[in-house]
Amino acid sequence: MTPTDEHAPASGTPVRRKEDARLLTGRGRFVSDLALPRMRHVAFVRSPVAHGRITGVDTAGALEVEGVSAVFTGEHPAIAPVALRAQSGLPGYVETDQPPLARGKVRFAGEAVAAVVADDRYLAEDGAEAVVVDYEPLTPTVCAWAEPEHPVHEEAPDNVLLSRTFRAGDVDAALDGAAVVVDRELTTNRHGGNPIECRAGVARYEAADRKLTFWSGTQVPWIVRTQLAELLDLPEGNIRVIAPDVGGGFGVKAVLYPEDVALCLMAMAMPGTPLKWVEDRVEHLLAATHARDHRYVLRAGFAADGELLAVKADVWCNTGAYSVYPWTAGIEPLMAGGLLTGPYKLTDYECTVRGVATNTSPSGPYRGVARPSTVFAMEALMDSGARALGLDPIALRRRNLILPADIPYKMPSRLVDDSGAYEACLDKAVATFDLDRWRAEQSRRRTEGGRPIGIGVGVYNELTGLGRAASAGPRMAFRTGHDACTVRINPDGAVTVFSGVTSQGQGLETTMAQVVADALGVDYGDVEVRYGDTDESLWGFGAFSSRQAVISGGAAHLAGEHVRGRALALAAALKEAPVEDLDLRGGEVYMAGQEKPIISLAEVARVAYLQSDRLPEGFEPGLEGTKFYDPIRGAFAAGAQIAALEFDPATGEIGILDWVCVEDAGRIVHPVIVDGQIAGSIAQGIGGAMYEHLVYDEDGNLSTGTLLDYLMPTAGEIPELRIGHVSTPGKNPTGVRGVGEGGTLAPNAVVAGALADALGVEVDDLPVTPARVWELVNP
Amino acid sequence: MKCPPFSYHRATSVDDAVAALAAAGGEGKILAGGQSLVPVLALRLARPDVIVDVDRVPGLDGLELRDGVLHAGALVRHLALAGQALHPLAAEAARWIGHTAIRSRGTLAGSLAHADPAAELPAVLRACDGAVHVAGPSGTRRIGADDLFVGALQSALEDTEMITGVELPVPDAWGFAEFARRHGDFAVVSVAAARFGDRLRVVVGGVAGVPHLVDAGDLATVDGEISEDRVAILAAAAADDVDPADDLHGSARYRRALTEQMTARALEQLTTTVREPA
Incomplete structure (x- = not known):
């Protein structure tokens, strides 16, 4: 064996995941596992009314409940001065306050009105039941496209918190010149991330040194630290945020919640007493962020040959009762308007988006942010256009895709697409799927009988790894384009990485170790990764926008290269060899032309830390380096999904017969993790397309308050997914493109498209349930 | 989602359980497998004073x-x-x-x-x-x-x-059909059909407050084979006989249609499951 074979790169191979030893054997360390001396437990009193003035809160009964030590309300002096206020520099954006505990009025059913501290959660819930709150009801607004009677916030009498029009070219003229014009009015179903682990936090305040430690199942510990410092008026260095093992996030945990802030404020009011809040599923469905409650009124014009000439769109996004902190009410509408046209070329575009407040749980980031809805909208236009023109829907899509020759392509929203791999993804998906075979089976059933089959297609772009020029979030006070990574070679030659990533199960610990092992030239097994603790690592914005592999991965690579350079320089000086002839592989330093290593990294490290007498002149002790990385723009990731579904017109039953997805993940670091991300996100997309629906009644009560009524797909509902890849490396140090969200983007379009293809009925409202299929077939 | 306070009694026999329930004066609740009671407790929809756990009472699993x-x-x-x-x-x-x-x-x-x-x-x-x-x-x-x-x-x-x-x-012939949103869910509509001699009993779940026994009149008397036509007629009669309500998982109209489909499926199965005479 040559040394090269012996030390093959860790990247590109399915190395064993570092986190699995604990996660798969039940030894994960989650917030709910944390037990601290003197710790007490918190239960929130939540509003049963969607909209109303608080006319009285009586906590006396709760304080008499055994084991209850404190009750906080919005008027408590520790709570009252603080409000979460999501800020944006966008013109016309209406800023509003969100109190940690409701003050004056409640704006959605489930809003926290008071908090009870007790010896355990059972007693805290006993206490919560004994808190008496009086409400004077106000008329709630549930639907974002209905006239409000009583506005949610006085600052926005029409409930519109944000509105923006994207405009390019002359859309009306283009529509006038179109051979066909198609109109669609679509709504997408409110649903949410629903990670296995709901929200959780433990807050501990030490009054003597004014230090706050907040263990939180957050995806964004550094953002949480910055925001807490501002809200709690503490020096940022006095706050330590720790995200230990986290059981899923999907965006729901990329938010700083009023409950989080309340927990920290209460801990500060009870110094030395750690306070724990572990959210249960009922609370989660009621009060964690929802998403995707949108309406699209669309008009598109096509030329006779299928060229897309114009898209005009009016979009309403239900932002719920509060502008989600710190992302603002802009998170969904701006993504919807910016990405609606997806992978298709278009010059004439006009899209007005609105974020509208209602008396429902706030909307926030959820895997795919708005694009599962926009891809559904855009692909519905493509399918309608194809039907109107009598063209093949796939051919129509091909006619309009952004191609490699068009790159970089400036979308009508002015975002710059650097991918162009859409046709490659679509071609491979169609070939893998074997479209001809399924079309033949479709006609066979049409003539010989059997459940009708439909074929649905979705092509999409995933905006990943956004740098400072295209940063996630609407003109907020921070730009999320960069992360840091520190690579430290320990005195024994093993490596500890302090990464800015957070992980909610997606294997970042492994991915970062692979990147560093290869950049540095050590074995994967010799790299340990620390993350999620603001006192350990320098900086990371966290997990959202499919950004960490690109950005934190870039920082890890650069830090690894940097430290490799330092180690080789020291080795060269120690061995009196020219540094350009040296190579570091598998933790050994090799000289060009020699088979045996000349010195080990462990010995170099020993000199660097322990044997300063051997340190050559000009070398400082230690062997460590920190690098930031910002891709400036981002890495668009292309994807295409195609599936065959069968429908039983008699019962509406939907069967998924085959589902193919091809994505461009650029250069793949860990093939199994990448496929897992794609499969998991398709499963969540299928959940949104066919099962998951948070339904409010007219009074603003959530009708789907438990998992008995809020249906999530299980392994039994998700088909065997066939996943393929094309690879066009991204322009970043590791060549990756993000894959965290893409899978969620197509299933709405695929399922709706398949239904139309099978039965000739256009579905305008999601989800596509058996009942809806039956109603469409039996109007 | 934590249950309210209760006291707990592990029963050792049926008599012991009944005595404990009597002592609770109507505020007792039996716990066995816990698959319905425990979620109801967690949601605080039930507040029994005493939980009488019969799960280890011997002789009740025959x-x-x-x-x-x-x-x-x-x-x-x-x-x-x-x-x-x-x-x-x-x-x-x-x-x-x-x-x-x-x-x-x-x-x-x-x-x-x-x-x-x-x-x-x-x-x-x-x-x-x-x-x-x-x-x-x-x-x-x-x-x-x-x-x-x-x-x-x-x-x-x-x-x-x-x-x-x-x-x-044990029926002479039987059929069961169910339509649920997901594998393992409660039925949107289920149908259990059983034939005893010449009497057919068809029960529809999910369409009323109780499992609904279809009143099919004379149609419920069968002898020998049940023809395809008879299956269709019975299925239509079942759909006619139920009076479901709208809910999140479907309209009344839809549930009626499912009743017809599931009844037909259950009866088709019933025609193939005739028990050999003992």
Whole structure:
């Protein structure tokens, strides 16, 4: 064996995941596992009314409940001065306050009105039941496209918190010149991330040194630290945020919640007493962020040959009762308007988006942010256009895709697409799927009988790894384009990485170790990764926008290269060899032309830390380096999904017969993790397309308050997914493109498209349930 | 989602359980497999003073066929019911209950006492015109299936009574069909069909407060083969006979259509499952 074979790169191979030893054997360390001396437990009193003035809160009964030590309300002096206020520099954006505990009025059913501290959660819930709150009801607004009677916030009498029009070219003229014009009015179903682990936090305040430690199942510990410092008026260095093992996030945990802030404020009011809040599923469905409650009124014009000439769109996004902190009410509408046209070329575009407040749980980031809805909208236009023109829907899509020759392509929203791999993804998906075979089976059933089959297609772009020029979030006070990574070679030659990533199960610990092992030239097994603790690592914005592999991965690579350079320089000086002839592989330093290593990294490290007498002149002790990385723009990731579904017109039953997805993940670091991300996100997309629906009644009560009524797909509902890849490396140090969200983007379009293809009925409202299929077939 | 305070009594016998229920003065609740009670407690929708745990009471898990009737103990698990061959309709229906973890804990009597109109076993009990044996402070009694279910989640059991055993007559032919949103969910609509001699009993779950026994009049009398036409007519009659409500998972119209489809499926199965004469 040559040394090269012996030390093959860790990247590109399915190395064993570092986190699995604990996660798969039940030894994960989650917030709910944390037990601290003197710790007490918190239960929130939540509003049963969607909209109303608080006319009285009586906590006396709760304080008499055994084991209850404190009750906080919005008027408590520790709570009252603080409000979460999501800020944006966008013109016309209406800023509003969100109190940690409701003050004056409640704006959605489930809003926290008071908090009870007790010896355990059972007693805290006993206490919560004994808190008496009086409400004077106000008329709630549930639907974002209905006239409000009583506005949610006085600052926005029409409930519109944000509105923006994207405009390019002359859309009306283009529509006038179109051979066909198609109109669609679509709504997408409110649903949410629903990670296995709901929200959780433990807050501990030490009054003597004014230090706050907040263990939180957050995806964004550094953002949480910055925001807490501002809200709690503490020096940022006095706050330590720790995200230990986290059981899923999907965006729901990329938010700083009023409950989080309340927990920290209460801990500060009870110094030395750690306070724990572990959210249960009922609370989660009621009060964690929802998403995707949108309406699209669309008009598109096509030329006779299928060229897309114009898209005009009016979009309403239900932002719920509060502008989600710190992302603002802009998170969904701006993504919807910016990405609606997806992978298709278009010059004439006009899209007005609105974020509208209602008396429902706030909307926030959820895997795919708005694009599962926009891809559904855009692909519905493509399918309608194809039907109107009598063209093949796939051919129509091909006619309009952004191609490699068009790159970089400036979308009508002015975002710059650097991918162009859409046709490659679509071609491979169609070939893998074997479209001809399924079309033949479709006609066979049409003539010989059997459940009708439909074929649905979705092509999409995933905006990943956004740098400072295209940063996630609407003109907020921070730009999320960069992360840091520190690579430290320990005195024994093993490596500890302090990464800015957070992980909610997606294997970042492994991915970062692979990147560093290869950049540095050590074995994967010799790299340990620390993350999620603001006192350990320098900086990371966290997990959202499919950004960490690109950005934190870039920082890890650069830090690894940097430290490799330092180690080789020291080795060269120690061995009196020219540094350009040296190579570091598998933790050994090799000289060009020699088979045996000349010195080990462990010995170099020993000199660097322990044997300063051997340190050559000009070398400082230690062997460590920190690098930031910002891709400036981002890495668009292309994807295409195609599936065959069968429908039983008699019962509406939907069967998924085959589902193919091809994505461009650029250069793949860990093939199994990448496929897992794609499969998991398709499963969540299928959940949104066919099962998951948070339904409010007219009074603003959530009708789907438990998992008995809020249906999530299980392994039994998700088909065997066939996943393929094309690879066009991204322009970043590791060549990756993000894959965290893409899978969620197509299933709405695929399922709706398949239904139309099978039965000739256009579905305008999601989800596509058996009942809806039956109603469409039996109007 | 933490249960309210209660006191706990682990019963050692039926008499002990009944005494504990009596002592609780109507504020006691029986815990067996816990698959219905525990979520209800966690949501604080029930607030019993005393939980009487009968899960370890000996002698309540028997399965015995006598004179064409399956006599099952109260604590027979869904998994055991699904795995036995003495009563194929009960076995088939039990396989539709939840998931393995639920089936290995949940009990026959627990499901019947909980009286969920969309659950599988109440529909089977009614289709088979079975009965439950009940012990209470004033002795034992037998409640027939048609009298047991009073309304949604309401049975004819007194607060101080417990089911000790279940009689399930074995039909000459049977069929079971269910439409659920996901594998293991409660039925949107389920149909249990059983033929005893020339009498056909068709019960629809999920369309009313109780498992609905279809009144098919003369159609319910059959002799020998049930033709395809007869299946269609019976299915249409069942759809006519139910009066479902709209809910999150479908309109009344849709549930009526499902009733027709599931009845047809159950009856088609019934025509293929004729029991050999003993």
